[in-house]
Amino acid sequence: MSEIRGVLRRGRGRHRRRKRVPLKTAAAAAVLVAGSAFAVNAVDDRPECETQARPGGAHDDHRHGTAMGTCGTRPTAAHDHRPEGHGAPEGAGHPPAGGRQAPALTPEPAAGYDRERCGNTSGRVLLSLDDWAYSDPERATRIGAQLQAQGVRAAFFLINKYASQYPQITATLRQQGHWVGSHTWSHRQLTRLTDQELQDELRNGLPGNFLRPPYGDAGPRETEVAASIGQRVCNWTIDTYDWQQSDGAFRDAEAIRTTVREATAEEKNNGVILGHLFSNFPDALSGIINDLRDQGYQMCRNTGPTTDQVPYPLQC
Numbered sequence: 154m155s156e157i158r159g160v161l162r163r164g165r166g167r168h169r170r171r172k173r174v175p176l177k178t179a180a181a182a183a184v185l186v187a188g189s190a191f192a193v194n195a196v197d198d199r200p201e202c203e204t205q206a207r208p209g210g211a212h213d214d215h216r217h218g219t220a221m222g223t224c225g226t227r228p229t230a231a232h233d234h235r236p237e238g239h240g241a242p243e244g245a246g247h248p249p250a251g252g253r254q255a256p257a258l259t260p261e262p263a264a265g266y267d268r269e270r271c272g273n274t275s276g277r278v279l280l281s282l283d284d285w286a287y288s289d290p291e292r293a294t295r296i297g298a299q300l301q302a303q304g305v306r307a308a309f310f311l312i313n314k315y316a317s318q319y320p321q322i323t324a325t326l327r328q329q330g331h332w333v334g335s336h337t338w339s340h341r342q343l344t345r346l347t348d349q350e351l352q353d354e355l356r357n358g359l360p361g362n363f364l365r366p367p368y369g370d371a372g373p374r375e376t377e378v379a380a381s382i383g384q385r386v387c388n389w390t391i392d393t394y395d396w397q398q399s400d401g402a403f404r405d406a407e408a409i410r411t412t413v414r415e416a417t418a419e420e421k422n423n424g425v426i427l428g429h430l431f432s433n434f435p436d437a438l439s440g441i442i443n444d445l446r447d448q449g450y451q452m453c454r455n456t457g458p459t460t461d462q463v464p465y466p467l468q469c
């Protein structure tokens with residue numbers, strides 16, 4: 154009933170001057186005024202979205218929250234055409250894509266944030282596995298189970314266009330105690346994209362606050378846009394070069410293991426190791442973990458299921 158009253162009030166406000174004949178009954182008033190109000194709303198709906206999409210509509214976005222739906226994606230795109238340096242503060246005022254994330258939980262730790270360490274201040278080593286196991290998607294969760302059995306938490310950065318087809322893989326990895334972050338929608342090099350393409354690559358796909366840009370390539374623009382939608386960039390300190398091929402074959406597991414073993418202490422303390430789901434890196438994991446433990450390092454601990462929000466500082 155209060156809804157009808159609201160409509161009635163709004164209808165009266167909008168149409169008071171047009172009504173010359175007093176209405177006889179409350180029911181008639183409700184029907185007529187509500188009817189005209191709905192008609193006005195139906196007409197106004199699209200223009201309201203577009204009005205809010207323009208700069209200055211941010212307050213409306215907040216008030217309507219996730220209910221803004223399709224209107225919600227437009228404001229930031231419009232802002233993207235503004236000069237660089239204005240993107241982050243303005244973008245931060247808008248709800249993230251689909252209202253899936255809570256930016257308030259994930260302020261970009263601008264000062265002192267070490268993206269190569271992903272905010273890892275634990276002293277331990279974080280394993281990360283990127284991309285997708287193209288010929289065998291379930292390989293990801295088998296690796297996840299193996300690491301879980303060893304008490305190790307890893308970070309998986311999945312290409313979203315594949316991960317979105319297998320939502321159970323993300324769910325299982327988190328249930329296994331791993332972090333699952335975004336590796337963008339389709340693995341394009343972000344620094345080469347237009348502002349709109351950049352938005353699309355970052356916003357489509359997995360909700361979450363952890364982003365690994367393809368090729369680790371994120372400049373000020375990409376970092377700001379990511380921050381504006383609540384994502385922080387996470388790169389690595391040790392590249393295993395598992396992605397390199399010679400004569401059509403990826404580096405073998407033993408070479409990958411050796412690369413990690415011979416990395417410096419600085420790269421290992423609070424370090425992050427880069428490997429891929431499609432390479433021989435998964436086969437090198439047990440050896441890598443054994444070597445690191447033999448060298449006196451500790452792996453990030455698996456303390457149970459995770460969510461799409463990775464804490465900062467990253468205590469693992």
Ligand SMILES: [Zn+2]
Pocket residue numbers: 283284336340367368
């Ligand atoms: Zn990648």
